[in-house]
Amino acid sequence: MARTSLGRWIPETFDGRLCRPYQDPFSLQPMGQRATRALRRVNPGHNKVMANLTEAILAAGLKDGMTISTHHHLRNGDALLNMVVRAIHALGIQDITIASSSVHPVHAELLPYIHSGTIRAFECGVNGLIGEMASKGEIRCPITVRTHGGRARALMSGEVRVDVAFIAAPCCDPFGNMNGIAGPSACGSLGYATLDADYAETVIAVTDYLQPYPVAPISIAQTQVDYVVAVESLGDPQKIVSTTTRTTTDPIGLMIAGYAAEVIEASGLLKDGFSFQTGSGGTSLAVADRLRDKMLAAGIKGSFGSGGITGYFVDMLEQGLFRTLFDVQCFDLQAVRSIGSNPGHVEIGADMYANPFNGGAIVNQLDVVILGATEVDVDFNVNVNTESNGYLLHNTGGHSDTAAGAKLSIITVPSIRGRLPIIRDAVTTITTPGETIDVIVTERGIAVNDRHSDLKEELLRRHLPVKDIRELQQEIVALTGQPKPLEFEDDVIAVIEYRDGSIIDCVRRVKA
Template sequence: MINKRVDESLLKTIKGYEERKAYNSPFAYQPEGSINEDAESLKGTVKRTKVLDSLEEAIKRSGLKDGMTISFHHHFRNGDKVLPMVLDKLAEMGFKNLRVEASSFTKAHEGIVKHIKAGVVNRLGSSGLRGDLAKEISNGMLGDYPAVIRSHGGRARAIVEGDIKIDVAFLGASSSDCMGNANGVKGKSLCGSLGYAKVDAAHADKVVIITDTLVDYPNSPMSIPQTQVDYVVVVDEIGDPNGIMSGATRFTSNPKELLMAKKVLDVMLASGYFNDGFSMQTGSGGASLAVTRFIREELIKKNIKCSFGLGGITKAFVDLLEEGLMGQLFDTQCFDLAAVESIGRNEKHVEVSADFYANPFNASPAVNKLDFVILSALEVDKDFNVNVISGSDGVIREASGGHSDTAA
């Protein structure tokens, strides 16, 4: 049967198989446009690869049209160069009315403003907005279309359930091989976990991996596997790793924030949950990150351990893991370069998708196993209603992130 073509008329005689395609030859049927043949480099033989010559070629092959939805991740935070690069190319190619769904928008993405004004982009979805982009959106720049802000778990749910239909995902990866096996722990532009990108890759109609380091096949670890990737584009630079730890992920020496951190620890100790095997997550504010330092001292004093740490991972959590004070890390996003280095070498530092992390509609998101979560806030009232999105002037300035997911 391997070498012999089946007479298609025979299928018509088999109940339930009347409309099936008959065997033709090996590789006769291929996914549309997923294989690029390059015979030149192997002296006349055929080399199967998904690597294309340019971003423009990948856009053309993806079938992207005006009005469609494209997606990005923000693992490079303020150092991201993929989203600006792609939108500039789409503007150059004349695209209009695109919907941009990103896991978050940072100050690196303020160039979107010009693309909204030019009509290239007319809808936005994200976990948060910052900087000039946030100010413009707050002032009504999008007109008839509101910017939709979802939590990290809410975004994952919307993608998995189909509320967000991604036509083309443009995903930066610090390394990829010719078939699209990609990760964020090898190469020159490291970002660590690709937890947000994993959801996009699994559900987008077309996936374009953009990398500045092409490695030999097969690349591992496979944060994004070749089975989900349509095209690979190699560029000069996808991001600045030094932009990962900035702003909200700073370590504080502010006396006010340190005092808040100590009071948080007092509450944790009084809660009845601070026992051997408890689990925890910290948010990205200076005070919440400082809590981890004080927790370490208590773990040592009480001779107990934390079972796992979850969420955006920092050096403080990595240190607990390596000191044997924490059993495992579940990482959706690396908040500093120490976390990036750790996830690339420590098997107890595990990369997880935003779906695994916090999608409330899956069988069991990891947030459901949290004992403690320490979160920062812009405003809290006396009834414990919390605002993490806007300042007291009503202008958007931050992100929902995993705040409501973990609080629930």
């Protein structure tokens, strides 16, 4: 066992890889060169189009023990990963590692293939039942959870080598030029797949909208693609993007959003050139809504919005409140429409978005990010991976990346969820270190990290309900009662990798 600087015990090795204990957010230095892959030559007259997935898998030379990937822009509407694993299973190939950008509840269909040994491990976080089953010890399948920037780093450094990438290509031509803006499975940005296109040994574009050469605009180019397969459907369009994303109407959520907007105003960052990121949750969007009003009222012109992009951000772009949107993933139809038509709406890859080991990621230019949590603790550490029942249920996304990069990272969270007090002595799992979290906003009060005494004073001067985090915690527990601590077995089912590749925590099997 090894101990992180935050006091968590982690294994010496996990799934055959040495675990380097987390030390701090910024000092770990990378060594060596970027990963490479073999050169290739395609002569005139070459045909990339394969009759079906099976033929493409055989052509790619996929063998026992290799690693595959998909991207998660089709979210819970994705049919490709399940389709690929079925084809691999039918070929009798075993011990495959899945290194997708994320796995969603729809991929619970993979459980039998974990039991059968087709799937050996996940080099990515998982959302939903797979993590729950692993937490209960009902499947044995090591899981390495990574941030979006951390995944970019791991592919670029060669720590994760993808043998065959299956890229869902919503609009694609027979030579492999693709984008995400057209076709029945249009998902907008293909930002997470660009890494796979750059580093996977073999790249297979899979499309349900094969168009005559050339497809433009080009998100991923023909020079990166080895094979093209047309399938009937890549997924369920209803679940790929939301038709609309809306602000919350919940009074608690609105109260939290109101406080968060006040904190941003008090920080002094809300001025010309302001940059901002938020997720697609109802409370986050309510914060964006209030900021928009404040920006319009004060005539403030921001610089950029980033991350997963929603219609709210598109409106702000079109109203001139931001010059640019940096889009790694579209969350709704309005964002998909905009990325194909607004010149200021820029598709970016996960490397440019959040990788800590390059010439500088966009997250480093962020003023403010609004983030969620399943739990926070009195040291401001945040858990987004496990729920209070101890089950691994959520992937990290860009949480730790944006928290580390932004000048002001704000957690918006209700103080109680279904009787569970959200502020704990110690979070069940550390996803994001407290050192990178500045403010926690709940409906019962605002806690400010001690590193920001100026901000704390300014909030008090504005008569906002600032409380010491321990005081806030006690107030909450007085209402909920003290929960019984969870009990865990010794075996580690997942490690939580920090964006720099060190291990910040691990997830143990929950005692039955």
